[in-house]
Amino acid sequence: MNSYMIKDNIKQVNDNISKAALKAGRDLKTITLIAVSKTKPVDMLKEAYDAGVRDFGENKVQEILEKYDKLPGDIRWHMIGHLQTNKVKYIADKVCMIHSVDSLKLAKEISKQAIKAGRTIPVLIEVNVADEESKFGVSIEDCEALVREAAMLPGIKVSGLMTVAPYTTDPEDNRIYFNRLKQLSVDITSKNIDNITMGVLSMGMTGDYEVAVEEGAGLVRVGTGIFGERNYAIG
Numbered sequence: 001m002n003s004y005m006i007k008d009n010i011k012q013v014n015d016n017i018s019k020a021a022l023k024a025g026r027d028l029k030t031i032t033l034i035a036v037s038k039t040k041p042v043d044m045l046k047e048a049y050d051a052g053v054r055d056f057g058e059n060k061v062q063e064i065l066e067k068y069d070k071l072p073g074d075i076r077w078h079m080i081g082h083l084q085t086n087k088v089k090y091i092a093d094k095v096c097m098i099h100s101v102d103s104l105k106l107a108k109e110i111s112k113q114a115i116k117a118g119r120t121i122p123v124l125i126e127v128n129v130a131d132e133e134s135k136f137g138v139s140i141e142d143c144e145a146l147v148r149e150a151a152m153l154p155g156i157k158v159s160g161l162m163t164v165a166p167y168t169t170d171p172e173d174n175r176i177y178f179n180r181l182k183q184l185s186v187d188i189t190s191k192n193i194d195n196i197t198m199g200v201l202s203m204g205m206t207g208d209y210e211v212a213v214e215e216g217a218g219l220v221r222v223g224t225g226i227f228g229e230r231n232y233a234i235g
């Protein structure tokens with residue numbers, strides 16, 4: 001089952017991340033590649049695992065549940081997609097981080113389910129930096145208020161910000177949005193809000209992760225560049 005070339009793709013992506021980090025004078029240890037495995041079968045995830053990947057990103061609760069028991073227990077599962085409040089309870093004991101918090105209602109439910117599961121769940125606030133109508137996430141203007149409210153909830157730890165930049169064929173188009181997310185995290189850090197850190201920026205996908213790394217990404221979420229195109233009809 002080596003026909004997928006997943007191992008080669010991972011090496012290529014890691015090489016590109018290294019180059020971008022070097023160019024920006026960043027320490028590679030502060031950057032983690034998340035393999036976005038949504039719609040992909042378990043044997044492909046296994047291949048990525050065997051190539052050294054331990055961080056996987058999924059955007060559907062059902063898919064995390066299906067894959068979770070079939071793969072090694074040291075995998076860190078990242079919930080990166082829009083999360084419905086009524087589904088938090090299924091993954092509260094399974095995910096290492098939820099990247100997509102964009103409402104107080106969702107933050108409160110994660111808090112409640114984290115307490116039930118006896119743990120603290122690190123979360124990121126999703127920001128719609130480019131103000132796209134089709135995208136989830138809070139506006140830049142509303143971000144600090146949500147951070148402040150979420151900071152007061154037990155069982156969750158606001159650890160940074162996440163964004164899904166616009167689709168583009170020129171990654172340079174998105175530099176401004178990655179830079180804005182970084183700036184927003186710097187602004188919020190300067191407010192010294194208790195019980196939060198803005199240490200993590202989750203940004204950059206297959207089309208633009210090198211630029212995201214140059215602009216300060218700590219978590220990059222790469223799907224197609226590792227596993228190939230997604231076929232939603234089959235997946």
Ligand SMILES: *Cc1c(COP(=O)(O)O)cnc(C)c1O
Nearest residue numbers: 036059080205206221222223224
């Ligand atoms: C699908 C997805 C990705 C990965 O996208 P690619 O372009 O395939 O790398 C990253 N982040 C989120 C939130 C996604 O839903």
